[in-house]
Amino acid sequence: MKSKKERIGLKRVSEEVERALTRLGHAKLVGRSSPPRIQAPGGKNLQLHFKTRMPPHLFTGGKVEGEQGASILVVLLDVDTSSVVQTGPESAAKLNVVVLEGDFNEESDDDWTKEHFESHEVKEREGKRPLLTGDLQVTLKEGIGTLGDLTFTDNSSWIRSRKFRLGVKIAPGYCEDVHIREAKTEAFAVKDHRGELYKKHYPPALHDEVWRLDRIAKDGALHKKLVKAAIVTVEDFLRFLVRDPQKLRNILGSGMSNRMWENTVEHAKTCVLGGKVYVYFTDETHSTGAVFNNIYELRGLIADEQFLPLESLTHNQKISTDSLVKRAYEN
Known part of the structure; x- marks a missing residue:
């Protein structure tokens, strides 16, 4: 997911977004x-x-x-x-x-x-x-x-x-x-x-350093292994978990027991993802594409300029989407 990623949809609510919403008549902000x-x-x-x-x-x-x-x-x-x-x-x-x-x-x-x-x-x-x-x-x-x-x-x-x-x-x-x-x-x-120096966050934020997750001590052996693999934030951890959970498990190695692994993953999954969305298009026409959330989980398909949620896809669409997801991850 490099140059072919495109950000669409929502982003974190800011003052300007609030102001735009009110102009569009979204009166009930409370x-x-x-x-x-x-x-x-x-x-x-x-x-x-x-x-x-x-x-x-x-x-x-x-x-x-x-x-x-x-x-x-x-x-x-x-x-x-x-x-x-x-x-x-x-x-x-x-x-x-x-x-x-x-x-x-x-x-x-x-x-x-x-x-x-x-x-x-x-x-x-x-x-x-x-x-x-x-x-x-x-x-x-x-x-x-x-x-x-x-x-x-x-x-x-x-x-x-x-x-x-x-x-x-x-x-x-x-x-x-x-x-x-x-x-x-x-x-x-x-x-x-x-x-605050060593405090875990419940729930963790995407931008938190990865040692804020349960079972990963700041500057400890597991933390150093993750940083060496360019897994610096909770977002990095979750993206790796989505794309290749076994490789992530191997990076942490025997120094992390299966129980510890389960605790860390469970804690990471409580993270609030926000509304950022990425699209991987198959060609320059942008007629077909796979839609991913912050951590590269598949959320749906764009076909003929229409967004189709994951749960609404037909069997054949899911098969074609699987190959599209693999190509997106490779890029």
């Missing part, structure tokens, strides 16, 4: 239950909302990211329509990023006042550096914003709930005549970075 209604002056019911889910824990000194390393998106919603507010001064407001106590409003359908929200903001411990450092403001563009580089300097073990949340609120000087409700993320723990 994946969870509708937020509570807040009546603002002028008949507007507006509130901020985090689109990105947070992982169960983060580490001090590391970049604050969402699940699977995703950028953290926040949107301004019209509660009445569940659509993103793309026009007007509110859609270009500046937001302050704050840290909240982990047990703040655990019931997602609860409402709160600005004063209640701010009373649960967490500041640094006495004698410590600011708890959250980096880009502490984000500016909305057409109602959508992406949090910048942020880092926690202290763990969350000293808070009653032992967890934090991120929150965003309208910055002073913006939209002062309209009440826009603040937003909060899920609660997450922040641990000291020392544990």
Whole structure:
């Protein structure tokens, strides 16, 4: 799969993709239950909302990211329509990023006042550096914003709930005549970075180094064997597993027992693949091709410019696809 690979379909959701979707009329961007209604002056019911889910824990000194390393998106919603507010001064407001106590409003359908929200903001411990450092403001563009580089300097073990949340609120000087409700993320723990050095990831991410998988110790014998075979990331491991599992097993050798092998493979397969797709075409006309996912698993066939999912292929189509897959792997 070299020059004949073509990327099609979805890619990781980015701020630009979100903005494009809203222009196309995909109004309901909220994946969870509708937020509570807040009546603002002028008949507007507006509130901020985090689109990105947070992982169960983060580490001090590391970049604050969402699940699977995703950028953290926040949107301004019209509660009445569940659509993103793309026009007007509110859609270009500046937001302050704050840290909240982990047990703040655990019931997602609860409402709160600005004063209640701010009373649960967490500041640094006495004698410590600011708890959250980096880009502490984000500016909305057409109602959508992406949090910048942020880092926690202290763990969350000293808070009653032992967890934090991120929150965003309208910055002073913006939209002062309209009440826009603040937003909060899920609660997450922040641990000291020392544990990150050798920590396994559950689930692992495609871009994780391969030693993040169970049974593969960082800089250990198995790790070195994999790196020597150019298997550096979890994605590399999964691609090799799909194309030639026996060769991968042989690379690891007798130093990995069958039970260890099963554990490593099982852990690797929990990886979230995302939406990247590759196509291997048989000729320059691009009329027939095999469609693969991130790790080169066959997902379907393109025939006469139509995509046919794997499960819908006829017996004869599957036979022709098998030979196509072999050629793709050889290239």
